[in-house]
Structure formats: C-alpha cells, structure tokens
Amino acid sequence: MQHSETIEKLGVPTVALVTEAFADQCRNLIYESGFPTQRLFFTPMPITGKDNAYGQQVINGKDPVTGKVLWDEIVEGLTVDHPDDQKTGSIITQRPAQYGPDTPEKINQLLQDKKYTDYLPVNLPTLSAVNEMLKGTSHNRDEALGRMRSTNYWRYRSYTVENVACAAVMAGCKPSYMPVLLAVAKSQTPAWITSTHSFGAMYVVNGPIRKEINMNSGIGALGPFNHANATIGRAITILSKCLTNIGHAGTAYMGTTGNNTNYNNMCCAENEEELPPGWNPYHVQRGFKKEQSTITRIGLWDFIQADPSFEWSLLEQLPNCFLKSQMSQGATAIFDPVAAGRLYGEGATSKEFVSQYIIKNTLVKVKDYWANSYEIQNFVRPTAMLGQGSMAQYWTRHPDLMMPFFARTNNVQVVVVGGGTQQFWQIASGTPGAPQDIDVWR
Amino acid sequence: MEPIPLTPLAPRVKGGLAGKTIYVVSVNFTATEPFLEEIQKKFEATFPTATVIYKIKEGSYAASDTTLWNEVKEKADAYVMAIGH
Numbered sequence: 001m002q003h004s005e006t007i008e009k010l011g012v013p014t015v016a017l018v019t020e021a022f023a024d025q026c027r028n029l030i031y032e033s034g035f036p037t038q039r040l041f042f043t044p045m046p047i048t049g050k051d052n053a054y055g056q057q058v059i060n061g062k063d064p065v066t067g068k069v070l071w072d073e074i075v076e077g078l079t080v081d082h083p084d085d086q087k088t089g090s091i092i093t094q095r096p097a098q099y100g101p102d103t104p105e106k107i108n109q110l111l112q113d114k115k116y117t118d119y120l121p122v123n124l125p126t127l128s129a130v131n132e133m134l135k136g137t138s139h140n141r142d143e144a145l146g147r148m149r150s151t152n153y154w155r156y157r158s159y160t161v162e163n164v165a166c167a168a169v170m171a172g173c174k175p176s177y178m179p180v181l182l183a184v185a186k187s188q189t190p191a192w193i194t195s196t197h198s199f200g201a202m203y204v205v206n207g208p209i210r211k212e213i214n215m216n217s218g219i220g221a222l223g224p225f226n227h228a229n230a231t232i233g234r235a236i237t238i239l240s241k242c243l244t245n246i247g248h249a250g251t252a253y254m255g256t257t258g259n260n261t262n263y264n265n266m267c268c269a270e271n272e273e274e275l276p277p278g279w280n281p282y283h284v285q286r287g288f289k290k291e292q293s294t295i296t297r298i299g300l301w302d303f304i305q306a307d308p309s310f311e312w313s314l315l316e317q318l319p320n321c322f323l324k325s326q327m328s329q330g331a332t333a334i335f336d337p338v339a340a341g342r343l344y345g346e347g348a349t350s351k352e353f354v355s356q357y358i359i360k361n362t363l364v365k366v367k368d369y370w371a372n373s374y375e376i377q378n379f380v381r382p383t384a385m386l387g388q389g390s391m392a393q394y395w396t397r398h399p400d401l402m403m404p405f406f407a408r409t410n411n412v413q414v415v416v417v418g419g420g421t422q423q424f425w426q427i428a429s430g431t432p433g434a435p436q437d438i439d440v441w442r
Numbered sequence: 443m444e445p446i447p448l449t450p451l452a453p454r455v456k457g458g459l460a461g462k463t464i465y466v467v468s469v470n471f472t473a474t475e476p477f478l479e480e481i482q483k484k485f486e487a488t489f490p491t492a493t494v495i496y497k498i499k500e501g502s503y504a505a506s507d508t509t510l511w512n513e514v515k516e517k518a519d520a521y522v523m524a525i526g527h
Contacts (some may be wrong), residue, residue, distance in 0.1 A: 003469065003499070004523050005449075006506070010515040012465075013452045017524035034449045047525050048473045055480035071484060078464075078520040081454045090445040155444055196527065377472045379502045386500060 001026055002153065005035055014038075015077040019045040020064045025194075025251045029153050034091070037084050039077035041070060115247030117170065118237055118263055125166035133165040136175030137182060137441055141165070145185045150246040150253070151194040159185065159243050167242055171235035176213050177228060180205065181235050182441035183295050189433070190240035191265050192299070198255030200300035202266035202332075202428055203236060204415055206283035207293030209438055210269035217269035219419030222334075222426075224264070233267030261300065266428075271416050274337030276344035279351050282415050283435045294435035298413075301327045301375070301429040310423060314339065315346045318354075319362035322412075323405060326373055327429030330411035333358070334426040336418030351414040358412045359404065367399035380408060455520050459485075462519035463493045467510070469503040471526040478524055 004016040018026050020042045030038040042065040043058050050058075063070045102110075107124055111117050123129065134141055139161050147156035164185045168178060184203070192199040202222075205215055216226035224230055241247035272281045272290075283294040306321045308314055318333070325331055333354065335343070348354045364372070370381060384395040394403050406412060411431045418424075455462060464485050468478045475498075482496040495517075499507045503526055514521055 003467075003506070004521070006511060007514055007518075007521050007523070008452045009449065010511065011452045012514055012518045012521050013454045014521040014523060017522065019525065019527045021527065032446060034446050035451065036448070037451060043477075043525065046527055047477050048471060048527055050476060052476040052480055055477035056484075058477065059480055059484055074481075074522060075459065075488075077454075078522070079455050079458060082451075085451040085453070087448050088450060090447050155446065374472070378470075382470050382500065382502050382505075 136178030200261035233264035330431035
C-alpha cells in the first residue's frame with residue numbers, strides 16, 4: 001500500500017488491492033499517511049496459494065468489505081475523481097493529557113477502552129502515585145525520552161519520563177524499578193511490532209541492579225515468581241500499548257494467533273553468578289563493564305524448549321535443536337547454569353565458543369532452506385534470486401548440498417538463566433539488540 | 443501527536459482506459475501470481491486497445507523498486523498493485 005502512495009506521488013493514478021483481513025488496518029493507514037481517498041479495495045482471504053480459476057472468480061465477484069463488484073471498483077478507481085482527492089492542509093488530532101475526576105472503576109474501564117492495558121486490573125496513575133514513582137529517578141518528569149511507533153506505517157508518539165512513571169504505576173512497579181523502565185523507553189523500541197506474525201520479546205537485565213531490586217535469575221526466572229520480573233515485564237507491555245497504537249487488534253496489531261509472552265515479555269535477570277569460567281555476562285560481551293547495569297531486548301519470532309539426551313554430548317546435540325526452531329535469521333540460546341556447566345566440561349570455554357559451534361555445525365540442505373519458511377520465501381529469496389546480497393551464492397548451489405542454517409546473519413547468542421535443577425535449556429528465535437544503559441537513569 | 447499532512451492524489455484517467463497503458467504490478471508476495479495474471483487478462487479482454495503490462499516488483503514485498511517506479515512514472519497511465527496474504 002505504501003508503494004501505491006509512492007506511485008500516486010509520481011502522478012500515476014493507482015488502485016491497491018489487499019485481502020479483507022487487513023481492511024481496518026489499511027483504512028486507518030491511508031488516513032494516517034495523508035491519503036484518505038486512496039483507492040483501496042479488498043479480496044477474500046487468503047489469495048496466496050489459490051489458482052487462476054479462483055482469481056477470476058474473485059475479480060468478477062463482490063468485494064467482501066464493500067459488497068460492490070470488485071472489477072467495477074478497480075475500473076472506477078482508476079477513472080473517476082473523488083471531490084476530496086486534491087485537498088491539502090493537515091489533519092490534526094489531539095488527546096487530552098489528563099482526565100477529570102471519576103470512580104476508580106470507571107477510570108479502569110476507560111483505560112481498557114483506550115486499549116492501554118493488558119485487561120488485568122491496573123493501579124490508577126493518580127498524581128500522588130506518579131509523584132511517588134518519580135522518586136525512583138533523578139530525571140525531571142518533563143524530560144523528553146523520544147518517540148515510538150508500532151511500525152514505520154504509523155505516526156510517532158512522543159513521550160516523557162512522566163509517561164513512563166504512569167505505566168510503571170499501572171503495572172504495579174516499585175519506584176526503584178524506574179531506571180530499568182526508563183532505559184527501555186529510551187530505546188524507542190516497543191516490545192513487539194505490527195505483523196501478521198505474533199511476535200514476542202524477552203528482556204534480560206545484567207549488572208548490579210539485579211540484586212538491588214531483587215530480580216530473579218534462578219528457578220522460575222521466566223515465570224510468574226518474582227515481583228520485579230513480573231511488574232517490569234508488565235510495565236513494558238503497558239508502555240508499548242500507551243506509547244504506540246499496538247493495543248488495537250485488527251488495525252495496528254495483526255498477529256493472527258497472538259503471543260502469550262506479550263503479557264510479561266519474559267523479563268528476567270541473567271544468572272551471572274553461575275556462569276562457567278570464561279563465560280561473560282551478556283552486557284560484558286557487548287562492551288559494558290561488569291559493574292554497569294543494562295537491559296537488553298530480544299525480539300522473538302518463536303520460542304521452544306529443548307529436550308536433550310543426557311547420554312551423549314550436549315554440544316553435539318545443539319545444531320539439531322536449532323534446526324527445529326525454523327528461524328534462520330538468528331537465535332538466542334537460554335541455558336540453565338547446569339547445562340552451561342556441562343557445555344564447559346565438553347570444552348566450551350566461552351559463550352563465543354558455543355555460538356560459533358552452533359553457527360558452524362547447524363547445516364541444512366539447500367533445497368530445504370529455500371522451502372523452509374514464509375520468512376525466507378518472502379524476505380530472503382526475492383533478493384537472492386536476483387543475484388544480490390550475501391545469500392545469492394546459496395540460491396545457485398546444488399539443492400542437495402548442505403549450507404549453514406544461519407548463513408544470513410551468523411548470529412547466535414547465549415544467555416544463562418535458571419536455578420540449576422536440571423540440564424534443560426531453551427531457544428529464543430531472535431537475537432538480542434544493544435544493551436541499554438540503566439545507570440544513567442538512576 | 444504530529445499532525446498528518448494531506449497529499450493530493452494523482453488525477454484519475456480521463457476519457458476511460460481504452461488506448462491507455464496500464465501496469466498491473468505484483469508486490470512479490472509468495473504464490474499470488476495467478477490472481478495478478480487474471481487481472482491482466484481481464485484488462486486485456488475489457489480494453490483490447492489498452493497496453494497492459496504485468497510486472498513483479500523486485501525484492502521482498504515491503505521493499506521499494508526504484509527502477510520499476512521510474513518506468514511506471516514514464517510509461518504508465520494507470521497502475522494496479524496487489525497483493526499479500
């Protein structure tokens with residue numbers, strides 16, 4: 001659809017066709033992009049994988065959203081002017097900074113109706129509660145932190161330290177958690193983005209602040225067993241919903257099944273105390289000092305639990321498990337400390353050793369790689385077929401030869417989380433972003 | 443929030459599509475070619491004097507194709523783009 005806008009700006013009248021599932025989203029988007037009368041029509045869902053006979057039927061049939069004959073809409077869309085087509089100026093929308101006094105129940109309902117919450121009861125962000133939360137940082141409440149949007153199709157929304165404090169109150173955070181949340185907000189990245197894929201996120205905290213605010217890096221660290229882990233993770237969700245429009249399912253949020261990790265974002269602390277010798281905390285790997293505190297977002301496509309055999313080398317089992325993740329753009333291994341210790345005993349003298357071992361030894365047949373997934377077929381194959389980019393060399397390779405599964409990014413990272421009760425581990429299909437400095441927000 | 447600047451649309455084709463050059467362009471979403479082919483055929487059958495050009499945009503469906511955009515700007519009287527999912 002943004003391509004049609006480009007063509008309109010070049011002076012060529014266009015019609016854009018999308019499937020009916022995206023009607024609300026696209027109608028909102030053409031408004032947001034300043035093309036409210038853009039000619040946008042709809043087909044039944046899905047169109048992908050259908051044959052020519054079906055295509056004929058759709059073109060001659062009715063638009064499932066408007067009820068008009070699709071072919072008539074296409075021709076009219078190219079040939080008939082709309083009175084508002086040549087309008088200029090701006091559309092200005094405002095939202096109130098504060099709401100008047102009312103009952104807690106009604107305000108809770110209002111926050112739900114505005115899609116700012118996770119539909120669990122929230123603590124109301126009253127002036128006194130927000131003032132108390134702001135004691136957790138030395139920064140001024142009016143300090144601008146940046147702007148955020150759910151994807152590049154939507155407008156940015158700007159926000160301040162006070163906005164973050166509101167979300168922290170709503171989630172049930174303590175004031176001492178504020179520096180962590182401000183570091184997340186400063187990244188200007190929401191927890192997850194608009195897509196038909198149900199993305200998730202994981203947030204890992206490193207450094208002394210883990211102990212200061214009593215975060216959990218041990219048993220149940222990724223589950224609902226710790227106040228800081230639970231409420232910080234929840235606040236990140238509420239922040240993302242309040243600071244973007246990602247709470248609007250059907251327009252800004254299109255994840256077809258949804259992702260349960262969106263409630264809490266798997267917020268945890270790395271178990272730095274149980275790292276094997278030579279294994280550095282993640283933030284140290286990325287250039288921070290051990291005594292600094294950071295939070296890192298890992299964007300997730302999917303998430304699986306490995307079930308290793310204890311009868312042979314754990315290291316040698318890793319590649320097969322990563323193939324099952326199906327996500328070749330990169331991954332993060334989450335090892336329990338005992339599993340990490342076992343790898344160390346097998347010769348993995350650093351996290352980097354493990355990463356390189358996985359990258360080098362996770363191999364797949366060329367033909368299976370290109371048939372593997374929607375992600376590869378739509379985002380990797382089109383460029384490789386043109387002979388462009390680093391993956392082009394694998395497009396022309398014999399289909400039965402083996403190739404590196406992670407060839408596109410060569411990016412596999414390792415974090416250590418867990419309480420040492422079993423040699424289990426997990427794979428997050430996604431790689432960590434840059435650690436965000438927490439200390440500057442104290 | 444930032445105000446939304448309005449951008450005028452290109453004027454629609456005057457005098458109908460007969461004799462015009464119509465581009466039918468696929469965004470390059472997997473397995474959607476049959477639908478685009480049928481749009482091309484429908485234009486050719488309905489407007490036999492029109493020149494109907496079917497193109498598949500290069501790169502992934504979200505990526506821009508500047509070469510194609512320049513060609514469309516130069517040659518197209520009308521443009522239909524489809525489709526994902």
